[in-house]
Amino acid sequence: MFCMRCGATNPDDGRFCLSCGASLQGQAMPRGVAPAYSEAMRTDGKAIASLLCGFLFFIFPAAVAAIILGHLSLSATNRSLGRLKGRGMAITGLVLGYGGILFIPFILIIAAIAIPNLFRARIEANEVSAAASLRTIESAALMYKSEYSNEYPPSLAAMDGFETGAASCDHAHLIHGMLAGGQRYGYVFTYTPVPDLAVQNRTISAAAVAKGCTVAGTTGFAINAEPRTRGTTGMRGFYVDQTGIIRVERNGPANSGSPMLGDAQSF
Numbered sequence: 001m002f003c004m005r006c007g008a009t010n011p012d013d014g015r016f017c018l019s020c021g022a023s024l025q026g027q028a029m030p031r032g033v034a035p036a037y038s039e040a041m042r043t044d045g046k047a048i049a050s051l052l053c054g055f056l057f058f059i060f061p062a063a064v065a066a067i068i069l070g071h072l073s074l075s076a077t078n079r080s081l082g083r084l085k086g087r088g089m090a091i092t093g094l095v096l097g098y099g100g101i102l103f104i105p106f107i108l109i110i111a112a113i114a115i116p117n118l119f120r121a122r123i124e125a126n127e128v129s130a131a132a133s134l135r136t137i138e139s140a141a142l143m144y145k146s147e148y149s150n151e152y153p154p155s156l157a158a159m160d161g162f163e164t165g166a167a168s169c170d171h172a173h174l175i176h177g178m179l180a181g182g183q184r185y186g187y188v189f190t191y192t193p194v195p196d197l198a199v200q201n202r203t204i205s206a207a208a209v210a211k212g213c214t215v216a217g218t219t220g221f222a223i224n225a226e227p228r229t230r231g232t233t234g235m236r237g238f239y240v241d242q243t244g245i246i247r248v249e250r251n252g253p254a255n256s257g258s259p260m261l262g263d264a265q266s267f
Helices: 046-055 060-079 087-148 206-210
Strands: 188-196 220-227 237-239 247-249
Touching: 046 060, 046 087, 060 087, 087 188, 087 237, 206 220
Parallel strands: none
Antiparallel strands: 188 220, 220 237, 237 247
């Protein structure tokens, strides 16, 4: 037990203070006077923890922890008779914790509104990019036909070639390598020669051979752009052929009979 006169520590069954000799029986301090303890005051660890958790009030478990630790710390400091400090930190942690409990519903409401909008914006951006990429490929196919006298290109790879040296009939440097690989921004691009080159067994014209062509071109083509994961990376499918008309389907692959999109950027 502690002596209320000098604050010295004494045995629980002691009758007189070992330091000042005062009687330990029925000691009472004057009202408003705190005991003068000889031991150094220390800060309650729960108060510190409550304050730290309070600073993270925007995280629900941290706000709850700040409230619990704050109440425990206040109770401990009240029972310590002045041996523990940290009451102010505990109160601050409590205020922040209760504020976090009130603030979290607003965060959830904002998230419920913002996340779906961000998701839709991403899908729309991917769809705009897919339609624009179809226009890029279609324009590149027209340039290929004009440059190499080999009709339309036999494949996407024939229009690629940014990492293969000088432009040639087999690698014309007309589209980006990623697009030539058939995937970009959540969409998969499929280039189909029309008619099928494997069936037609076309021969290469003398003019095309003179320009370095080793694979025969085609008299037509069809390009499909499909979402890699429908509903996640995109919703609509797109189609274009040598006519230059981009077509669209909302729930499946587009084809030559699908509705026209018109301007590739009009959504």
